Amino acid sequence: MFADIATIYIRSGNGGDGHVGFHREKFIAAGGPNGGDGGRGGDIIFEVDDGMNTLNDYRYKRKYKAENGEPGGNNNCAGKDGEDLILKVPEGTVIKEAESGKVICDLSHENRRMVVLKGGRGGKGNQHYATPTMQIPKYAQPGQEGRELNVVLELKVIADVGLVGFPNVGKSTFLSRVSNARPKIANYHFTTLNPNLGVVKLDDGDGFVIADIPGLIEGASEGVGLGHEFLKHVERCRVLIHIIDGASTEGRDPIDDYNKINEELAKYSQVLASKPQIIAVNKMDLFTPEEQEIALSLIQDGLPEGTPVYPISAVSGQGVRELLYAAFHMLNTVEEEPIVFEQEYFPETMDGAEEPFTVEYDAENAMYVVEGPRIERMLGYTNLDSEKGFEFFQNFLKSTGILKQLEALGIQDGDTVRMYGLQFDYYK
Numbered sequence: 102m103f104a105d106i107a108t109i110y111i112r113s114g115n116g117g118d119g120h121v122g123f124h125r126e127k128f129i130a131a132g133g134p135n136g137g138d139g140g141r142g143g144d145i146i147f148e149v150d151d152g153m154n155t156l157n158d159y160r161y162k163r164k165y166k167a168e169n170g171e172p173g174g175n176n177n178c179a180g181k182d183g184e185d186l187i188l189k190v191p192e193g194t195v196i197k198e199a200e201s202g203k204v205i206c207d208l209s210h211e212n213r214r215m216v217v218l219k220g221g222r223g224g225k226g227n228q229h230y231a232t233p234t235m236q237i238p239k240y241a242q243p244g245q246e247g248r249e250l251n252v253v254l255e256l257k258v259i260a261d262v263g264l265v266g267f268p269n270v271g272k273s274t275f276l277s278r279v280s281n282a283r284p285k286i287a288n289y290h291f292t293t294l295n296p297n298l299g300v301v302k303l304d305d306g307d308g309f310v311i312a313d314i315p316g317l318i319e320g321a322s323e324g325v326g327l328g329h330e331f332l333k334h335v336e337r338c339r340v341l342i343h344i345i346d347g348a349s350t351e352g353r354d355p356i357d358d359y360n361k362i363n364e365e366l367a368k369y370s371q372v373l374a375s376k377p378q379i380i381a382v383n384k385m386d387l388f389t390p391e392e393q394e395i396a397l398s399l400i401q402d403g404l405p406e407g408t409p410v411y412p413i414s415a416v417s418g419q420g421v422r423e424l425l426y427a428a429f430h431m432l433n434t435v436e437e438e439p440i441v442f443e444q445e446y447f448p449e450t451m452d453g454a455e456e457p458f459t460v461e462y463d464a465e466n467a468m469y470v471v472e473g474p475r476i477e478r479m480l481g482y483t484n485l486d487s488e489k490g491f492e493f494f495q496n497f498l499k500s501t502g503i504l505k506q507l508e509a510l511g512i513q514d515g516d517t518v519r520m521y522g523l524q525f526d527y528y529k
Contacts, residue, residue, distance in 0.1 A: 105256040107159035108199055112166045114142030114183035116221035116244030119229075120173035123237065134237065135177050136227040139244045140170030142220025143183035147196060147206065149213045150189035154298065156254050158189075167218075170244060173226045183220055193259040193337065195442055199251035203446035209259060209337075210441055217252070218448055221245030250448060260298060260312035262428050263338030265366070267358045270346045271383040273297070275415035276313040279425060301425060309432055312338065336370065339435050340377050340428055347382035347396050347412065355382070356403035372440075377431055379409045381424055386414035447493065449479070460506040468517040468524070469507055476503075477521055485523075 117139025124132025145167050165188060171180035190196075196205045196217065206215040224242035231238055264272045280299025297313040314335055335341070343362065345355040359380070367374035382400055385393050397412050404410065409427060413420035458473025485491050498504050507518065507527065518525045 105156060107156045107254045108163070108251065109159050109254065110164045110249065110251050111145045111188075111218060112164075112249040113145050113218040113220040113247035114167040114169040115247045116140070116142045116223040117170035117172040117180035117183075118244045119224035119226040119241030120175065120178075120180075121227045121239055121241045122175040124176075134227040134231050135175060136241050137173030137175070137178040137180065138226050138229075139173050139223030139242075140180035140182040141223050142170045142244070142247045143167030144185045144216045144220050145218040146185055146187045146214065146216050147194070147208060148187050148189055149192045149194075149208050151192065153189060153191040155191065156194070156256055159254055167220060167247065169247070170220065170223050172244070173223070173241070177226070177228060180223060182223075185220075190254060191256055193257050195255045195257055197253045197255060198446040198448075199253050201446060202253070204442045204444055205252065205446050205448060206444060207442040209257075212441065218248045218250060221247045248448060257337055259310070259337050261309040261338065261432055262301075262311045262340050262342055263335045264311065264313045264342050264344060265335065265362055266344035267346070267353070267362065269351060270344045270358070271415040272313045272344050275344060275381070275383070275413070275421070276311065278415055278418060279421060280311055303425060303429060307429060309429060311342075335366070335373055335376075337440050338376065340379070340431050342381050342424070342428060343378045344381045344383050345400070346384055347400060348384040348387040350384060350387070355400055359404065377435060379411065379424065379427055379431065380404060382410060382412045383415055385412045385419055386417045445493075447479070458501070458503070460503060460510065462510050463519075466519075468519050469510065469512055469527075471503055471507075471518060471520045475501075480520060480523060 119139050120136035122134065122136040124135045126132060145165065165186060167186040168183035170183045173180045190208060193209050195207045195209075196215075197203060198205055205217055206212065208215065222245045224244045227238045227241045229242075230240055264276060266272055276297055276299050280301050299311050299313075300308060301311050302308045343359065345358050346353065347355055349355060363374065366376075380400075382397060385396075388396055393412060397410070401408075401410055409431075411420055411424040411427060413424055415421070458471065458476055461470050462468075463470050479494075479497055485494055512518075512527050514528050516527045518527055
């Protein structure tokens with residue numbers, strides 16, 4: 102079975118504990134501390150595997166844990182780092198935090214790999230705590246706990262062209278004729294319960310990727326039937342081929358079908374509603390040539406003016422070549438803007454709320470300085486160039502009380518704030 106969604110538990114490795122040890126050697130009564138540092142815990146990494154096209158592997162195994170770091174040893178020996186756990190997923194997989202549904206990362210296009218959970222740092226051995234007044238420290242730092250998270254993996258099909266239409270209008274038959282895909286075909290509603298991808302090769306060597314999006318029904322945008330699961334796959338397509346049953350073999354009005362499908366697309370997303378469409382009037386082989394002209398004329402009269410319409414027969418192949426070239430030429434006119442879902446959830450900031458930070462005024466450089474491990478970590482994992490990343494940054498400054506402390510120190514509009522390697526101008 103094709104699986105396009107899975108919920109799994111992930112946990113990064115614990116850092117190894119630092120070691121308490123002392124130098125012991127013949128004729129040396131009291132050697133100094135030489136406890137080694139603990140190893141770093143393994144990371145949880147998601148990576149695109151071009152050989153995968155489903156999330157089936159994650160339907161049966163639901164828990165994934167990276168290796169723990171080893172503790173330090175004597176003679177300043179550091180513990181071994183825990184091995185990272187790399188989880189392979191197909192391109193187009195969106196990883197979300199399970200409870201909030203917020204996007205952690207979208208592994209598509211240029212985004213091929215992401216560290217979702219960092220392993221815990223290793224603890225420092227007692228050699229780091231020797232001072233002139235404490236020459237035999239009997240304390241070592243424990244390793245940091247790994248992080249854990251429940252995530253939802255959601256595969257959103259990446260294709261140039263998406264086939265939409267009611268069940269049984271002939272989408273699967275059309276896909277099997279024009280591409281290398283071999284979907285199961287039968288005359289039942291919802292025969293196709295999973296998106297099928299195929300590669301279309303044109304006569305001159307050009308081509309594109311096409312996806313058969315399972316049949317929609319009224320209420321799909323509200324999740325009726327498998328509506329949401331189907332509609333999410335259309336989001337990444339650049340052009341839609343909307344197939345309607347020109348022969349009304351099931352007694353439905355093809356214009357009414359057209360309008361209902363477009364209503365569902367618009368309710369789900371205005372982005373979907375604005376995608377360019379080509380109308381394929383299928384099952385023309387059931388008519389005589391004269392009847393074809395009459396049926397096509399009636400259908401064109403009911404469609405918006407200027408809508409490209411192509412009469413076809415997925416069974417006989419009539420008109421299919423012309424339709425494919427029309428889709429290819431339309432693709433060339435549509436600006437390719439890869440749809441990548443921006444990060445909304447930042448695992449690296451989900452803990453450490455009690456970690457201290459400092460807000461001070463540096464008179465020598467005439468700027469305010471904000472420092473602390475949580476601030477440094479947040480800056481390292483936040484894309485300030487994106488709108489959502491910068492919004493998260495602003496909320497972080499407010500929720501942690503940093504803005505209040507800056508105002509208490511007398512900051513004014515236009516003053517400079519430095520946070521590690523970055524500088525910002527303050528404006529209220």
